[in-house]
Amino acid sequence: MNNDLRQPKNDVSTKQLNGGLNGGLNDRQNIVFDEIVKSGGINASELSQKLNIPFSTIDKYIRLFLKNGLVERRGSKKTGGYWMLKK
Numbered sequence: 001m002n003n004d005l006r007q008p009k010n011d012v013s014t015k016q017l018n019g020g021l022n023g024g025l026n027d028r029q030n031i032v033f034d035e036i037v038k039s040g041g042i043n044a045s046e047l048s049q050k051l052n053i054p055f056s057t058i059d060k061y062i063r064l065f066l067k068n069g070l071v072e073r074r075g076s077k078k079t080g081g082y083w084m085l086k087k
Contacts, residue, residue: 028053032061033084036071041081 035047044062048055065071071082
């Protein structure tokens with residue numbers, strides 16, 4: 001996969017965003033995070049379907065992103081989604 005295609009739109013690298021995490025994000029977590037960056041407002045069910053990753057795994061990754069201040073949830077429980085936080 002070409003790394004240029006996975007670069008966040010605002011040219012802030014994922015490594016810059018998650019430098020405080022232990023060793024950064026793994027490849028699969030980066031794919032999920034990059035999709036949130038690309039599709040701001042996407043919810044966990046949509047991420048699971050789009051990336052063909054189990055919902056429970058997406059949920060675990062999102063909790064990690066929230067804990068480390070990489071994303072925030074906006075909107076209601078039913079119709080809300082996840083957005084990258086500006087760093």
